[in-house]
Amino acid sequence: MTPKEMALLLAQALDSKKGKDIRVLETDSVTTLADYFVLCTGTSAPQLKALADAGERAMKEAGILPHHVEGHRGGTWILQDYGDVVVHLFDKEARAFYDLDRLWEDAKVVDLSQVLQPGE
Numbered sequence: 001m002t003p004k005e006m007a008l009l010l011a012q013a014l015d016s017k018k019g020k021d022i023r024v025l026e027t028d029s030v031t032t033l034a035d036y037f038v039l040c041t042g043t044s045a046p047q048l049k050a051l052a053d054a055g056e057r058a059m060k061e062a063g064i065l066p067h068h069v070e071g072h073r074g075g076t077w078i079l080q081d082y083g084d085v086v087v088h089l090f091d092k093e094a095r096a097f098y099d100l101d102r103l104w105e106d107a108k109v110v111d112l113s114q115v116l117q118p119g120e
Helices: 003-016 045-061 092-098
Strands: 020-026 036-042 068-070 077-081 085-091
Touching: 003 020, 003 036, 003 045, 003 085, 036 045, 036 092, 045 077, 045 085, 085 092
Parallel strands: 036 085
Antiparallel strands: 020 036, 068 077, 077 085
């Protein structure tokens, strides 16, 4: 599975749990940290947990396990590192505070119109 396919699979999994403001950034031209960042906002601590679980489950079904997870189970920012793809799950306040959307504004935004449910 390519890094882009991984990022899109993760975006779909997050969408299935009603994640908000899902964005996939193609970061390989602006950083060596990862090829893609997947950003998503959850509305509550239980939803953040559900989003994290959905992403992990989708990747596990594809035979891929995270290299590292931070902030899982109770944080306001959960990070899942899949090597070429890093998932950032935030509550609204943490997303605004860390503002990764602005930090990585030079990265290409991947079109998710064919991946996410309309209106999400």
